[in-house]
Amino acid sequence: MTDSPSGTRRPAPLDPDMFDPLCPSSAMPFRVGDKWTGMVIRCLEDGPRRFTELRAPLRAVTPKVLSETLRAMERDGLLTRTSYDENPPRVEYTLTPLGRSLLPLLDAARTWSRTHLPLLLAARTAHEQEAP
Amino acid sequence: MTDSPSGTRRPAPLDPDMFDPLCPSSAMPFRVGDKWTGMVIRCLEDGPRRFTELRAPLRAVTPKVLSETLRAMERDGLLTRTSYDENPPRVEYTLTPLGRSLLPLLDAARTWSRTHLPLLLAARTAHEQEAP
DNA sequence: AGCGCCGATACCGTTGAAGTAACCGGGGTC
DNA sequence: GACCCCGGTTACTTCAACGGTATCGGCGCT
Numbered sequence: 001m002t003d004s005p006s007g008t009r010r011p012a013p014l015d016p017d018m019f020d021p022l023c024p025s026s027a028m029p030f031r032v033g034d035k036w037t038g039m040v041i042r043c044l045e046d047g048p049r050r051f052t053e054l055r056a057p058l059r060a061v062t063p064k065v066l067s068e069t070l071r072a073m074e075r076d077g078l079l080t081r082t083s084y085d086e087n088p089p090r091v092e093y094t095l096t097p098l099g100r101s102l103l104p105l106l107d108a109a110r111t112w113s114r115t116h117l118p119l120l121l122a123a124r125t126a127h128e129q130e131a132p
Numbered sequence: 133m134t135d136s137p138s139g140t141r142r143p144a145p146l147d148p149d150m151f152d153p154l155c156p157s158s159a160m161p162f163r164v165g166d167k168w169t170g171m172v173i174r175c176l177e178d179g180p181r182r183f184t185e186l187r188a189p190l191r192a193v194t195p196k197v198l199s200e201t202l203r204a205m206e207r208d209g210l211l212t213r214t215s216y217d218e219n220p221p222r223v224e225y226t227l228t229p230l231g232r233s234l235l236p237l238l239d240a241a242r243t244w245s246r247t248h249l250p251l252l253l254a255a256r257t258a259h260e261q262e263a264p
Numbered sequence: 265a266g267c268g269c270c271g272a273t274a275c276c277g278t279t280g281a282a283g284t285a286a287c288c289g290g291g292g293t294c
Numbered sequence: 295g296a297c298c299c300c301g302g303t304t305a306c307t308t309c310a311a312c313g314g315t316a317t318c319g320g321c322g323c324t
Contacts, residue, residue: 029208030237031163035282051301065282067302076161077255087291088300098255101248105162108240116233123209123230167312183271194313199272219321220270 011047018042018057023113027121030109033076036061036069038106041095044079045103048094073099143179150174150189155245159253162241164234165208168193168201170241173227173234176211180226205231 019039032038036058043054051066058066070093073079078099084090151171164170168190175186183198190198202225205211210231216222 029165029169029234033161037161052299062283062285063302064284064304068281075256075259076252077259078252083301089290089302091301098248098251101244102161105237105240105244108237112233112237116230119230120208120210124207127207127209184269194315195272196274196314197312200312215271221272221320223271 011049014043014049014053014057016056016059019060021060023117027117028109028113029120030113032102032106033078034069034072036065037073037078038102038109040066040069040073040093041078041099041102041106044093044095044099048082048092051091051093054093078102143181146175146181146185146189148188148191153192155249159249160241160245161252162245164238165210166201166204168198169205169210170234170238172198172201172205172225173210173231173238176225176227176231177235180214180224183223183225186225210234 030038032041039058040054043049043057051063051070054066054070055061055063061069070079070081074081076098077096079093079095082092082094084092162170164173171190172186175181175189183195183202186198186202187193187195193201202211202213206213208230209228211225211227214224214226216224
């Protein structure tokens with residue numbers, strides 16, 4: 001309650017390394033919506049975030065693609081976009097209940113990956129070595 | 133135990149309409165691996181299937197794409213391909229334990245879709261109508 | 265001889281998602 | 295007046311997945 005001008009509780013800053021670049025979706029065999037939708041949901045699970053806040057952990061995604069992803073998610077009712085008429089401009093993205101309902105699924109996918117993804121990658125590597 | 137020449141228990145025939153063409157993956161916001169991987173896993177969950185057996189419910193997918201999907205899944209250790217030296221040729225695809233481990237996730241995705249997909253589609257439609 | 269079955273493969277075209285680079289407006293700051 | 299920040303947008307290019315059509319080889323059937 002120190003520097004929260006509009007009364008909204010700000011969640012802790014996002015870790016810029018919260019996504020392993022070695023596991024982009026090439027290895028992760030799951031996708032929710034577009035390529036970055038799942039990661040955006042993860043970024044928003046603790047509260048509303050601004051555009052540039054989302055870009056910190058998602059620095060691999062260009063503003064164009066992030067903006068496309070966000071507009072698609074807004075269209076699908078997964079998040080809401082709130083623009084404050086301030087200066088500098090401020091825009092906040094917040095998960096809707098529908099968007100939150102995907103969190104358990106993302107958890108399940110993450111759990112699967114932790115336990116089984118090494119097996120999948122090992123099978124892939126083995127296959128490449130026996131038939132190069 | 134009537135017409136099972138090689139002793140393998142054959143599961144019931146697949147329903148050619150087991151996949152709703154109105155819900156291809158355009159609406160289903162989940163993907164496991166490639167576009168058809170999830171459906172192949174569903175087709176194989178009751179036991180091994182032959183190539184043409186898989187084509188019955190997946191008649192939208194051409195043999196080329198199905199064969200590509202199957203080879204990718206074999207490479208990733210999700211299924212095994214067994215070729216019998218008979219005539220006419222016979223090839224069977226069977227889920228591995230790793231492939232089976234994805235079934236709970238597919239169940240979870242299906243459950244989500246049943247309860248929440250209408251909301252998502254309604255939001256999409258509403259958005260299209262207010263901003264055409 | 266000709267046709268069909270099974271399980272593919274080869275060749276080629278289309279599509280759409282993703283990426284690159286540049287730019288915008290409007291106010292604050294130096 | 296020059297520059298920066300925020301939250302994007304626009305135009306252009308790239309690339310892999312996807313799809314369509316044609317074909318194959320070996321055998322059996324008629």
